[in-house]
Amino acid sequence: MKKQMDGWLDTLKVDACPNMEEMVGMLGKHIPWLCRLKNTEQDPEWHGEGDVYIHTGMVLNELYQLLAEQNNTVQGERRQALILGTLLHDIAKPCCTKRKEIKGIERVVSPGHEAKGRSYLAYRLAPLHLSQEVINMVLGLVGEHHIPKRLVIRESGIEGYLKLSRRVDCELLYYLEMADMSGRYCPDKKQQLEHLALFKLFAQEYGTWYSEEDPSATAYCSWQRHLIAEVGHYDADTQDLIFGNAIRDREAGNITTPHEAVAKSYEYRDGYSCLMIMCGPSGSGKSSWIQQYLKDYYVISLDDIRQELCGDRANQKHRGRVLQEAKTRLKRALASHKKVVWDATNLRQDFRDQLYELGYAYGALVTLVVFQQSGEEYAEGNADREYSVPKQVLARQLETTEWPTPDEAHRFWIVRDRHVICRMGSLLRLAI
Secondary structure: OHHHHHHHHHHOOOOOOOOHHHHHHHHOOOOHHHHHHHHOOOOOOOOOOOOHHHHHHHHHHHHHHHHHHHOOOOOHHHHHHHHHHHHHOOOOHHHHOEEEEEOOEEEEEOOOHHHHHHHHHHHHOOOOOOOHHHHHHHHHHHHHOOHHHHHHHOOOOHHHHHHHHOOOOHHHHHHHHHHHHHOOOOOOHHHHHHHHHHHHHHHHHOOOOOOOOOOOOOOOHHHHHHHHHHHOOOOHHHHHHHHHHHHHHHHOOOOOOHHHHHHHHOOOOOOOOEEEEEEOOOOOOHHHHHHHHOOOOEEEEHHHHHHHHHOOOOOOOOHHHHHHHHHHHHHHHHHOOOEEEEEOOOOOHHHHHHHHHHHHHOOOEEEEEEEOOOHHHHHHHHHHOOOOOOHHHHHHHHHHOOOOOOOOOOEEEEEEOOEEEEEEOEOOEOOO
């Protein structure tokens, strides 16, 4: 069965155009929400074609027509990712759809289905025979497919397009959204397609469009070359801090050239702290990975602090006190320019944001280390732990995870089977 699945997935890289029924038949076991699309309604004005299953099938057909016209640029793994991203772009609508009164009219809405879909898929794509690059592209397409029209409507400048380009392949996103809009019945389709045409023009103008001549090129390639020439003699961490700050300053509108980034770096390049933030459910191997690879780091473990203060590492009654003590220790370590690691699940966006802000405030190099496996692998890891959590707790963690995006920290690493298999944000290799 595995060989059959691997072979089928490989055909998506070449010329296969499977219909909706075939897609659900092959992937429904691995991605159960696919089997719920037929029972998920959509607003009749915005989606006159019917339920999510019908819509997704129409979108796939529109995509295949686009691919036939553009097959010179969308090939191999990018084609595979685009087809899967298109199939799964509304995967979370079954759990997000509800009825809501808007201006006195009851409408069918699915708020947050993009981000929820990305989080849902993060653990379910891992067992499939897909490269990490493809998984990253699919998660980006699903999680960001509402952004192109928003950038145009809000008249966003280059900063919004640069930020988006670190989350997703903008060309693939354009094709997905063209198919998404074409594969529906709605009164404003013409206007929406015009928005997408403008998105393409701006993405090309701002250098965030895929380059057929140089497939590895990104919007920050010229910045990389300049920074390598200026600070390439520093160690890798220092280079990454300078590059990471340059990107953050550029996307905040604080600077416009890499020369400014180099000038700003003089004040911190010879003395700074390093903050590693773990992200993964119980049983993902965070603590053992820290022991193996971060031996010279000062570890702040919420479990250990609970043990110190409450006598029980599982005691959740004094969460505020535990968190306050952990933050106090973190601030001291950052102020002392130490290498420090925050060992907790950090599955919620708002929890991670607090840590990022502290790290940035103290001038630290901030790295998010994400542990990505299947739900079954997490369960096995949890069962093997000395201090395992109840199965229902782990299930709740997986259900409520808010999967991070590559632009959250200076560096974004993905760990699987104890090895870092993907590094984003490094000066010498900026990757989507």
